[in-house]
Amino acid sequence: MVWRYLTGIAAVIFCSTSLAFTVGLWVSIPGAPGGQVVAGLTAVALELCKFSFAPFGLWLRAKGKATGYALLLLWPFLVILSIAATVGFLSSHTAEQQRLHATGTLEYRTLQQQLNSVSQQIATLNGVIAADADNGYRQRAIDTAQQLDILETRRNDTLARLKNVRENTPGSAQATFASLAALTLGDVEQWRHWGFLGLAVITDIVGLVALLAFNSALTTGEPQSQKQYQPSAIAVDIKQASDGVALSSIQTQLAERIRAGEFGQHPVLRKINREIRGGNAVVKPVFEFLLRTGELKREGQGFVLTTS
Template identity: 55%
Template sequence: MKLWQSLTGIAALIFCGTSLAFTVQLWVSMPADLGGQLVAGATAVALELCKFSFAPLGLWLCSQGQKNGYALLCLWPLLVVISIVATVGFLATHSEEQQQRSARNSQEYRALQQQLNSLQQQINTLNGLINIDANNGYRQRALNTAAQLSTLETERTQLIEKLSTIGQTANTHSAFNSLANTLNADPARLQHIGFLALAIITDIVGLVALLAFNAAATVGKRVSQPFQQPETAEQQPEHTSNLSKEQQLLAQRICAGEFGNRPVLRNISNSITGGYRTVKPVFDALQQAGALTRNGQGFALVQR
């Protein structure tokens, strides 16, 4: 295997593994219970595996003349879109959680949180004093304390609003903030576009690399197994001896399984010089020789 083939295979595994991890983590994060997480994770893995396999499997089935290959090719773009949406969702959720943690660890947030805790303690103390005064008949003093309590509760409400504002600001501004300032764009919109582009690159490039690696491996296998030399006239079966040299070579390729176990006359005619007039006599000769048989609307190689 050549170096570029190995590098393409490694890249395909990395991209596909990354896409699989993003999708599974997003699906697992939605259910709250362990059973639901297991089911969601298994479903995500199945969807990703179908996304990886439907394109090459569909192309192979179509080359064999199987119509259900077209169904796989039609479903494949839908699975790719689902995977891209899942990747964007995971990146957005993970980024938001990380930004919230950063905001809560900031000095401003901690200072406001300490003030809020201090106010809460004062409020609890005043509530206790009001109950004591009310129970002992000091009604006026209880009313004065209640006025102080109202002021502290107003300050507490203002602090809670500031804390929530810090969290919202952190969710809006992200690592794309500097780029947004340069482009004079909305940071949240720019971040969403960046996540979408990253998801498309991860899924599409991974799938293309996987298909390229598979095609390169198939071609390499064919090169390492060259076709047998044409038989002599004495060795040729009676049914194929009247074919031209090119037709006899094509007959050997069909029997060797190069076009699959269900060779399609129309597909081979489109790829062979001479088209239908060259390929049809080969199919007829192989049928007479017993190497090829009718299978519904198509043909199938006879296993020996």
């Protein structure tokens, strides 16, 4: 069906975006090139675990494996870590884009030229002061030092103006958050923080939900399209059991699946009721039959297979 493949494509896009954000943040951590490679590989491994732990954990739990619960417990921590990494990447990337945008403006370039000129004058005066002091022109050195104080004040003022331009020249994202803050009389930084957090949650959570939905659609489609259960020797044995209980073909297939361990070593009646068309009216006789034939026995409030 088209919707199933559209969901799969969306899952791939969202998961790839989340992977790129996480790897981008980890690689940007200062360190040697070898350390960046290790950081990138670690980020990829964490993201792959995040994508696989939920469906794999559910599958293992359905098989009655305790490992499935461990994966499902670890999965939320990996999601939180991924969301934090996405927020960090968006924040740092936006700050870098804002800086690049600011340094490209005419005002910034003009101030930078003024700063270079003042710095060059300061360096020249320092040389003159040192030469006058060495040659015994003490008073002239003092007078020149006063000019130096003026230039240093101009330099500090220019540096402050450059910093103000870098921080207050909005990029596209910053302009958006500034507009929202103006409309709501809120704080720009708070809007930016919550905006990035919302984008991170959408990217990670929607991607994971789409991935789980696509996996569920594939799994649900397998019995009808791929797994055509053929009567085997086991099924014949079930049909010809000594107690003479007659099972329908659907019940015979279900009994064979239970005996094969498809529903785990501890099959749950209520869970199978929800999966099998016909519900309890179809499933309960199969459980009673397997109890009578010794293939299944009660264990507390549940059941356990007697065969491995």
